[in-house]
Amino acid sequence: MLNNLFVDLNTPAAQERFDDLLTRPGLRIERIVSTGQSSPPDFWYDQDEGEWVIVLRGSAGLRLEGEASEWVLKPGDFLEIPAHCRHRVEWTSSEEPTVWLAVFYKA
Incomplete structure (x- = not known):
């Protein structure tokens, strides 16, 4: 089980890493590690x-x-980012891992 947000940051350059840290009804907390990734063209x-x-x-x-x-x-x-607000990742740093903390919730 992941217990430090800054461990295991070395992921293959072609892949992002997604780790669920806490999941409860109507709530999910996720750590994302990006290494230069972005959303595909025209994807939202x-x-x-x-x-x-x-x-x-x-x-x-x-x-x-x-x-x-x-x-x-x-x-x-x-x-x-409100529910159904279309969004995309234009870029993430390729010089160092980008560590995100995302909290998903039902409104």
Whole structure:
């Protein structure tokens, strides 16, 4: 069981790592480790649940549909994404792992 957010950060460059840290009815907390990944072209996430996300290490660009520019997230930056708000990951740092903490919830 994962008990430190900064262990096991070495993942293959072609894959992101997703670790469920806590799952309860209507709530899921997940650690994501990205190493240069982004959403496929023309792909948008459209989730049934809300998401609160924070970058703990590294950096990423996140775009919300309808917004003119992307959100650039650095350590400590967080964002709430309402359910069914289409969004995509434009980029993640390829120089160091980007560690995200994502909290998914039913509104």
